[in-house]
Amino acid sequence: MKKTLMALWLAAALPGTAAHASPPATASVQPDATAIQPALSDSQIIAKLTRNSYAFWQQIRNDNGTYNDGHHLGKASHRGSIANAGMGLIALTVGHQMGYEPGAEQLAEKTLTMLAGHDPDFSVPRNARGTYIHFYNTQTGETIGDDWSPIDSAIMISGALFAKRYWPENAKIAAMADEIFQSTDLTSFIADVKRGEIHLAAYPDGSFKPNKTKAFNEYMIVASVARAQAEAQGLGPDSAPQRFWDKWYATTENVPKPTYKGIEVLGVNKNWFVSKFNYLFNNYLVNEFSAEPVYQQAITNAAKADFTWWQDRDWGQRSYEWGSGAGACQRGYCVDRMTLPDQKGKNDFQIVSPHILSGFMPYSDRARADLLAIYRDERQLAHYQLDNGETVLWRYSHQDHDWRANAIQAVDYSTMLFGLAALDENLGMAFFNAHNDYYNPQQPQYSRN
DSSP states (O other): OBOOOHHHHHHHOOTTSOOOOSOOOSEEOSOOTTOOOTTOOHHHHHHHHHHHHHHHHHHTBBTTSOBBSEEETTSOOOEEEHHHHHHHHHHHHHHHHTTSOTTHHHHHHHHHHHHTTOOTTOOOOBOTTSOBEEEEETTTOOEEEEEEOHHHHHHHHHHHHHHHHHSTTOHHHHHHHHHHHHHSOOGGGEEETTTTEEEOOBOTTSOBOSOEEESSSTTHHHHHHHHHHHHHTTOOTTSHHHHHHHHHTSOSTTSOOOEETTEEOOEEETTEEOOTHHHHHHHHHOHHHHTOHHHHHHHHHHHHHHHHHHHTSSSOOOTTOOOOOEEEETTEEEEOBOOOTTSOOBOTTOEEOHHHHHHHTTTOTTHHHHHHHHHHOTTOTTEEEETTSOEEEOOEESSOTTOOOSEEEHHHHHHHHHHHHTSTTTTOHHHHHHHSOTTOSSOOOOOOO
16 A cells, blocks of 8 residues: 655655665664765765655555554554654655655645545544544554544644645645544543643543543643634633643743753653653644744753753763653553652663654754764664665664664654754754644745755
8 A cells, every 4th residue: 555655765865876766665673784874974864864754654654645653663554543644744744845755735635535534435433522543444444442532633633734834725635624623622621721631532422531631741732722723613711721721831830840950841740751752742733832932942951851861871871872752662662751860760771762862953952963973873773774775763772782673653753854854954943833833824934945
């Protein structure tokens, strides 16, 4: 079902190198023996990683417009992810703007047709409130698990609205994005304004599972969509979504702020640091985060704190090894985070997350250089090779050099592409700020440098 990428690779070959004649298939775990090229400059490596990170998204896309949950290295999988449909739509806009994917607009239409339920041959299950199932079979549409998920639905909605802003003259894309936004009601997931709680999941009938989450985390995306839906529904300033937003996200005054070595960051309570993907998802998908100075400072502090925490470990790691993120680990899947000195560690396997460094690059003075250092590291621990011979960077263990990830989770990997795209030498953060401003009636103003 995979789309052939021959045109992509012929068009995107690095200057002075031969175009690759073989399209990528599935990723494998062999190290790339040709990856370390002394002749490649920093800018050429960035170009290579940007192109390859986009190709990753094309590899997990299926002909029916669905996106797999990631690469399950060494085996086939038909598990789709509704969040990756949203991230994939954003990836399409990046690929189009970078010149990798001239036909991206038609691919976006195909995905949105599927998501809106207008494809007669395939649809994704939704519950009584219109919430999408998190995982599903990409061939049959059958549910996998019972996670009717507001955050994954919100990420998908964000991707649909991002595509709408990127192709403002496409009436079909606009109509389907609006339909998805209007029919996937997240307003009721606001559980408790005073306590800052959001329901984590629902049942098929629309009732809520007992678990809740608190600000600050990636559920800022849910809160942002819910607030916009409440406004569109005319619920007024006293609605729960609007009051929730005003208290917990319009200002950071009420958000707990744990501190590491004098560096103040946002968290769930004063003793709990969230995994850094929380900042990055919000940054690329929520305009009220990426365009606001208070959040720009917050994400800058988060990068500094994470780097400092890693340097304080007695693991003997190299200074460029940091990044507390989520993804594959020795026990399957881990959500790594910082801890205070007297707390038990939350990165038991010493996993370095290059996609976290990449996501931080617009805000961190050292993240770009450190990502390049990880690429050039002679051990090649972060190197995962695509079948066409090209390399992507993914998680590796500083503790166990023999361990190799058996999967690259695409929703987590998204910040690799987005961070690279946000570099000034590529599209810049202005690209995301122009197109994640979903509810601005004016057309986006963006021009590539």
